[in-house]
Amino acid sequence: MTGARRSARRLLPLGVLSLLALVPLTFEQYKLYVASLTLVYLVMAIGLNLTLGYAGQISLAHGAFMAFGSYAVAILGQRGAPFELGVGLGAALGFAWGLLVGFPALKVKHHFLAMVTLGFNIIVFLVLRNWEWLTGGSFGISGIARPAWGAISFQSDRAYYLYMLAWAAIVVASAYWILTSRWGRAFRAIRENEMRAEALGVSLRNYKLMAFAIGAAYAGVGGALFAPLLGYIDPGAYTLDRSIQFLMMVVMGGLGRFEGPFIGAILVTVLPEVLRASEGLYLVIYALAVMLMMLFMPRGLVGVWDWVLARLGPAPAARAPLAPPPDAARLG
Amino acid sequence: MTDLFQLLVAGISIGSIYAMTAIGFVLLWQTSNTINFAQGEFVVLPAFAMVLFWMVFRLPFAAALLATVLLSTFLLGFLVRRFLVARLLQTGVLPLVIATIGLSLFIRYSLQQFWTPLALPFPPLFSRVPMRLGTLLLSWEELMNVLFAGAAIGALHLFISRTKLGWAMQAVAQNRTLATVLGIDVGRLVTITFVLNAALTAMAAILIAPVYLVKYDIGIGLGLKAFYAAIIGGFNQIRGALLGGLLVGIVETLAAAYVSGQFRDAAALVILIAVLLWKPEGLWGVKEEWAS
Amino acid sequence: MSLLEIDDLTKHFFRLSALSQVSLRVERGDLLGVIGPNGSGKTTLFNCVTGVLRPSGGQVRFKGEDITGLSADRVHRRGIARTFQLIQLFPEMTVLENMLLAAQEREGTLLGRLLRREGGAAAGRALELLDYLGIAGLRDQLAANLSYGQQKLLDFGMALMSRPEVILLDEPLAGVNPTMIKSLVGHIQALNAQGHTFVIIEHNMEVVMSLCRRIVVLSQGERIAEGTPVEVADDPLVLDAYFGR
Numbered sequence: 002m003t004g005a006r007r008s009a010r011r012l013l014p015l016g017v018l019s020l021l022a023l024v025p026l027t028f029e030q031y032k033l034y035v036a037s038l039t040l041v042y043l044v045m046a047i048g049l050n051l052t053l054g055y056a057g058q059i060s061l062a063h064g065a066f067m068a069f070g071s072y073a074v075a076i077l078g079q080r081g082a083p084f085e086l087g088v089g090l091g092a093a094l095g096f097a098w099g100l101l102v103g104f105p106a107l108k109v110k111h112h113f114l115a116m117v118t119l120g121f122n123i124i125v126f127l128v129l130r131n132w133e134w135l136t137g138g139s140f141g142i143s144g145i146a147r148p149a150w151g152a153i154s155f156q157s158d159r160a161y162y163l164y165m166l167a168w169a170a171i172v173v174a175s176a177y178w179i180l181t182s183r184w185g186r187a188f189r190a191i192r193e194n195e196m197r198a199e200a201l202g203v204s205l206r207n208y209k210l211m212a213f214a215i216g217a218a219y220a221g222v223g224g225a226l227f228a229p230l231l232g233y234i235d236p237g238a239y240t241l242d243r244s245i246q247f248l249m250m251v252v253m254g255g256l257g258r259f260e261g262p263f264i265g266a267i268l269v270t271v272l273p274e275v276l277r278a279s280e281g282l283y284l285v286i287y288a289l290a291v292m293l294m295m296l297f298m299p300r301g302l303v304g305v306w307d308w309v310l311a312r313l314g315p316a317p318a319a320r321a322p323l324a325p326p327p328d329a330a331r332l333g
Numbered sequence: 334m335t336d337l338f339q340l341l342v343a344g345i346s347i348g349s350i351y352a353m354t355a356i357g358f359v360l361l362w363q364t365s366n367t368i369n370f371a372q373g374e375f376v377v378l379p380a381f382a383m384v385l386f387w388m389v390f391r392l393p394f395a396a397a398l399l400a401t402v403l404l405s406t407f408l409l410g411f412l413v414r415r416f417l418v419a420r421l422l423q424t425g426v427l428p429l430v431i432a433t434i435g436l437s438l439f440i441r442y443s444l445q446q447f448w449t450p451l452a453l454p455f456p457p458l459f460s461r462v463p464m465r466l467g468t469l470l471l472s473w474e475e476l477m478n479v480l481f482a483g484a485a486i487g488a489l490h491l492f493i494s495r496t497k498l499g500w501a502m503q504a505v506a507q508n509r510t511l512a513t514v515l516g517i518d519v520g521r522l523v524t525i526t527f528v529l530n531a532a533l534t535a536m537a538a539i540l541i542a543p544v545y546l547v548k549y550d551i552g553i554g555l556g557l558k559a560f561y562a563a564i565i566g567g568f569n570q571i572r573g574a575l576l577g578g579l580l581v582g583i584v585e586t587l588a589a590a591y592v593s594g595q596f597r598d599a600a601a602l603v604i605l606i607a608v609l610l611w612k613p614e615g616l617w618g619v620k621e622e623w624a625s
Numbered sequence: 626m627s628l629l630e631i632d633d634l635t636k637h638f639f640r641l642s643a644l645s646q647v648s649l650r651v652e653r654g655d656l657l658g659v660i661g662p663n664g665s666g667k668t669t670l671f672n673c674v675t676g677v678l679r680p681s682g683g684q685v686r687f688k689g690e691d692i693t694g695l696s697a698d699r700v701h702r703r704g705i706a707r708t709f710q711l712i713q714l715f716p717e718m719t720v721l722e723n724m725l726l727a728a729q730e731r732e733g734t735l736l737g738r739l740l741r742r743e744g745g746a747a748a749g750r751a752l753e754l755l756d757y758l759g760i761a762g763l764r765d766q767l768a769a770n771l772s773y774g775q776q777k778l779l780d781f782g783m784a785l786m787s788r789p790e791v792i793l794l795d796e797p798l799a800g801v802n803p804t805m806i807k808s809l810v811g812h813i814q815a816l817n818a819q820g821h822t823f824v825i826i827e828h829n830m831e832v833v834m835s836l837c838r839r840i841v842v843l844s845q846g847e848r849i850a851e852g853t854p855v856e857v858a859d860d861p862l863v864l865d866a867y868f869g870r
Contacts, residue, residue, distance in 0.1 A: 059427065115368065115430065116560050117609060120602050123557070127599055183729045183738035190715050190726050197713035200675060202701035202730030202787065241553075245434060252431050284442040291435030295428045296420055 026159055033158050034230070039270045040165045041227045044172045046251050046262030048219025051176060053248070054257035055185060056212030057192035062102060062118035064243035065125035066217040069094035070224025071234045075142040076135065078229075084148030088168070088225040095221030099214030107209055122241045129236035141235025145228050165226050172219060179215065180259065188212050192257065249291055255303025264302050335468050340590050341583060346475035347544065348582020349482035353537040354555060355562035355574035356486060357530035362568060363506035364519075364526040367418060368430050371437035373556025375531065378440055379405040379538035380547045384453050402535045410531035414524050422523075437552065444549040452548040458539070478540050485536050486575060489529070493571070498525065506569070554598070561601045565608050567615025576617060580604065626689050628653045628822060629674075629705070629791055634683035636666075636673050636846075643669040644846045646683065651791060656817045657824045658837030658854075662867060666846040667826045668710055671793050675707050676700040688790075702731055706789035710796050710826075712776045716769035720760065720779055723768050724751035727783035754782045758812065774805045781809065791822040798829050810836055834858065842866065 025036035045063060052058050070091025077087040102121050107114075129136045136142070148155045148164060155164040179185055187208045190198040199205050228234050246269070254265025276283045298304055354376060361367045369375070382404050387397035417436065421429040459477045463470040493499035504512040505522050513519055545551050558581055566577025581601045588600035608616060629651035636644040644666045651657055659667050672678040674685050676697035685693045687703055695703075706727075715723050728747055729738060755761040758778045763771060768779060777797070784792050797813075798806050810832060817823055827833045833840065834854040842850040842857055844866035850857050857863055 057427070059430065116564055119557070119560070120605050124599065124602055124606075127595075131595070179739065182740075183743055186718075186722060186726050186729065187738075189718060193715040193717055194713055196677070196697075197709070197715070198726070199697040200677065200701055200707060200709075200713075201727045201783065202698050203726070204696075204698045204730070204735075207735055245438075248431065248434070256427075281442070281446050284438060285446055288435045288438035288442060292417065292432050292439065295424075295432040295435065296417070299424050299428045 025162060030158060033162060035270050035274065037158070037162050037165055037230055038227075039266050040162075040169045041223050041230070042247075042250060042266035042269055043262055044169055044223035044226065045220055045247050046254065046266050047172055047176045048216040048223065049247050049251045050216075050254075050256065050258075050262045051179065051188070051219070052212050052216030053251060054255075054261060055180060055192065056188040056209060058103075058209055058213050058216075059115045059248075060118045060213065060216060061115055061241065061244045061248065062122045062125070062217070063220045063247045064239045064241065065122040066095040066098065066220035067224035067227065067243070068125055068129060068236075068239035069098065070221035070226075071228040071239070072129070072136060072142070072224075073221070074225040074228045075145045075234055078146045079142070084146070084225075084229075088222055091221035091225040092218040093221070095224075096214045096218040099217030100210055102217075103210045103213035107206060119241060119244075122239075122244050126236055126240055129239065136236070139236060141233060143233040145232045145234065147229040147232075161229065168222065168226055172222060176219070177259065184208065184211065189257070249287070253291070253294060253301055255301030255306075258301070258303045260306060261301055261303050264306070268302065335470075336590075339470060340586050342471060342475050342479075344583030344586035345579055346478040346582070347586065348579035349479050349486075350537050350541050350544075350578075351555075351558045351562050351582050352575045352578025353482050353485060353533050353540075354559035355566070355578045356489065356571055357533040358559050359563050359568060359571060359574040360502075360526050361530055362563075364502055365418065365422060365523040366426055366429075367422075368426070368433070369530075370430060370433040370556065371440060371552075372534070372559050373552030373554070374437045374440035375405075375409050375534040375552075376538045376541065376555050377444065377547075377549065377552040378409060379531075379535035380455075380542045380551075381444055381448065381453075381549075382535075383539055383542060384455065384547055388453075388455075398539065401539065402532055405535035405538075406528045406531040408531075409534070410528035411524065414527040418523070418527070419520075437556070441549055441552060448549070450549065452546040455542040455547050457543045474543065481536070481540060485533065489533070490571070492529075498522070502526065558601060561605045563615075565601075565604055565616060567617045570615070570617050573615050573617040577615070580616075627651060628655075628688060629824075630684075630686040631670075631674065632684045632686075634670065634673055634685065635681050636669050636678060637681045642846050644673060644680075647843065647846070647848045648683075649841050649848065649851070651822060651824055653790075653822055654817070654820055655822050655824070655839065656813070656837050658833045658840040659824060659826045659843065660828075660830070660833055660840060660857075661843035664845075665843040665866075667843055668795055669846070670843065671707060671795055671824075671826065674700075675705060675793065698730065701787070701789075704731075704787075704790035705793065706784040706787060706791075707793040708780050708784050708795055708797060710799070712773075712780050714768040714776060714779060714783075717767060719765050719767055720755065720771070721748070721751055721764040723779060723783055724755065724786050727786035728788075731787040751782075751786065754785055758782050759808070774801055777801055777805070778809070781812070785816070785821075791824065794823060794825045794827075796826055796828060798827055798832060806832065 025033050028036060045067060048066075049060060049063050052060050070088065073091040073094060074084060074087030077090060078084065102118060103114075130139050132138070147161050155161045180188075187198070187203050190201075190203055191205060191208055195205060224239075227238075250265040250269045251261060252265075253268055254263065255261035272287070273283055276286060294301070354372060357375070358369055358372050361369050379401050382401045383397060386392050386400045387394060390397075392400065413436070417432055418429065421432055457474055459473040461472060461474055463472050464476075493502060501512070501517045502522055502525070504515065504517055505519055509519065541555070559578075562577035562581045563574045564577070565580060566573030566575065581604070584604060585597050585600045589597040592600075627650040631650075632648050633646040634644055634648070635642065635646055647666070647670060649657075659670065661667055669678065673680040676692075676695050676699065679694050683693070684691060687700075687705060690703075692700055692703060715726065718726070725743070725747055728750070729743065733741075752761055752764065755764055758781065760771075760775055760778050760782075763775060768776065771779060777800075781794070781797060784794070794813075797809060801809065806829070813823060813825070813836065825833070825837065837854065840852065840854055840857045841848060842860070842863050844862075849862045849866055850860045852860070
């Protein structure tokens with residue numbers, strides 16, 4: 002029973018992804034755009050979930066790290082570089098700045114990181130707005146090209162959607178690898194008991210920095226994918242509000258759970274559509290939901306999923322580890 | 334020279350309002366480990382309340398002031414503590430942080446939706462006709478801001494250093510476990526701190542309203558500056574928040590005058606980063622060490 | 626050269642001195658007891674040796690190398706493991722994961738821990754140890770769901786997991802029922818006979834006296850006596866420290 006449950010759990014993200022892969026291709030333009038946006042959010046949320054959910058390092062700079070990716074793609078694109086180079090540069094910039102921002106922040110106690118990253122997001126916004134020759138200032142950059150491989154062009158919305166899907170798959174697979182490696186275990190150990198983790202040889206500095214920088218690198222990738230979606234970017238898309246939105250997304254989905262970002266990303270793109278009738282009230286309802294969620298369901302909506310799974314198979318309610326336990330037969 | 338002096342007074346004036354907000358923020362952290370991301374909105378809501386009582390209901394100024402402080406302490410002090418914080422204190426710092434972010438969005442966008450997305454004018458409380466001292470021009474508004482903020486902070490200081498409740502608050506801030514063992518009712522102290530914070534932010538609201546006008550989103554900037562002030566000064570010290578607030582006010586005023594208006598908001602950030610790199614516990618903070 | 630050498634180790638908190646100029650030697654294969662009244666500095670001694678606290682003065686050498694003031698993770702990677710007075714586990718991780726974490730940092734490189742999958746050897750050792758301690762059946766339970774005694778055993782197992790050269794046990798028997806005390810003491814003795822080195826803080830005098838070959842007595846942060854159980858029990862200074870004047 003546990004085995005079936007565990008494999009069901011591991012297959013869920015795959016199942017959701019393949020569904021996502023097929024269904025939106027039949028959508029009309031606007032819905033396809035919403036689905037594409039969901040992929041961007043998914044990539045962003047996976048990064049933040051790694052940083053916050055697994056390693057317990059709060060980041061309010063994910064909007065800024067996203068900007069690195071978007072601007073890398075836009076600026077390199079203007080100069081004729083291939084799109085993938087921009088994605089790579091975005092990820093690298095995210096990683097490097099993640100290290101730089103994370104380093105001083107680690108010296109201060111726990112949640113001060115929230116404020117350091119918050120400040121960083123504001124600085125990046127100001128720089129984007131004022132560094133006009135490079136970033137186009139408040140007007141931003143328009144005419145951002147979509148990728149093309151020789152004769153194959155990802156110009157159409159459907160083709161670009163498939164292209165994004167491939168990147169999302171890479172992100173999901175690499176995140177799965179990291180989280181099931183010994184790094185993932187060290188991240189969770191730090192989140193759960195920092196003092197004991199350190200006393201067992203876990204270098205808090207190294208792992209916290211890595212968790213932070215990797216999350217930021219994923220944000221860079223997400224930003225790179227986002228830029229050609231509308232073909233136009235400006236600093237207003239990378240504000241502190243955006244970072245807070247990502248934070249909420251991860252929390253609503255379920256912190257420290259692999260399924261969390263999937264649920265969060267879908268929720269954040271679908272909810273506004275559902276609540277569209279209420280217009281401006283959307284944010285009020287959203288904020289209220291966040292508070293209620295923290296009060297009554299601090300583990301996020303993934304709890305609902307667990308509940309469903311528990312009905313399907315009468316397995317013990319213990320939350321299974323990500324990694325399947327090694328084969329006991331190999332003992333010897 | 335006279336320019337510089339006038340700018341300093343202006344900086345201290347706005348800085349003293351930041352300081353009030355920052356001190357409340359630090360108090361919450363000390364007694365309840367709450368990082369209140371809604372601190373900016375804790376200023377905005379009373380500002381709207383003041384508009385309601387004074388300009389819409391046309392109550393006399395003193396009555397409107399009293400009503401505002403009462404409403405603020407009830408809503409933002411008592412209710413928030415009772416329904417949000419009490420439960421979340423048991424689940425750890427992170428859910429509480431996120432809940433306060435939710436609270437800030439809730440207050441901000443409720444005001445926008447249910448009242449107005451526009452800036453409401455707020456009449457000056459003190460004469461804006463400048464006072465002439467030799468070659469110096471000083472505004473009454475700035476001087477009175479400093480005076481009122483100084484009085485509020487002074488009263489708070491007396492409360493904390495001279496009363497039994499204040500001593501208990503200090504004890505909780507220093508060592509929660511020990512304070513509990515000594516028979517201090519930590520829960521009640523947390524409530525008192527929330528009420529005190531709400532009173533502080535209500536007073537800050539009344540002072541800042543004529544300066545900034547009353548708009549649903551001014552809390553974002555105010556909250557940030559309170560954060561900066563608290564971190565710059567040192568999170569575990571009330572005098573740290575006071576000095577941090579003044580520093581932020583002075584530096585941003587000078588930066589706006591001598592560099593550029595655009596640089597105003599970035600100035601505080603520059604100090605913040607310098608402090609974090611060079612003295613992460615804050616300029617007047619105390620290093621903490623794990624007790625065994 | 627002794628395995629672990631502590632010289633004049635001192636720790637002040639504000640003006641209070643929790644530890645003043647404590648010196649002691651731990652030889653390979655030792656089973657050393659550290660006793661003393663409450664607040665005598667035993668745990669502070671452990672914390673200063675293992676890098677949880679930074680000592681105010683003195684020196685700690687491990688296999689001849691100065692390790693004073695190293696961070697806790699570095700101290701552990703050199704081969705000093707410890708348990709805590711209040712059990713410290715990773716509650717939302719399974720028993721097996723707790724064990725595996727305890728060993729993963731001692732060998733290999735940081736990057737290797739990301740790029741290479743963990744071999745079966747670590748899991749094999751973890752299961753062997755869990756089996757030895759009699760909690761192998763709980764391997765997939767969350768640590769939070771274990772009983773106090775089981776947690777205590779897991780805690781002990783985690784200290785052994787990385788094959789440390791010296792193990793500091795901070796009150797391993799506190800709050801444990803008599804049957805469990807018996808089995809834990811048996812484990813410690815057997816492991817010691819195999820060559821494991823232990824330093825134990827313990828309040829249960831009966832156990833300490835029978836278990837340890839050598840005992841150090843701390844009182845008010847100072848070392849007041851050292852010797853065999855019999856010598857220590859007869860020392861007037863020790864009686865004075867425990868029973869006061």
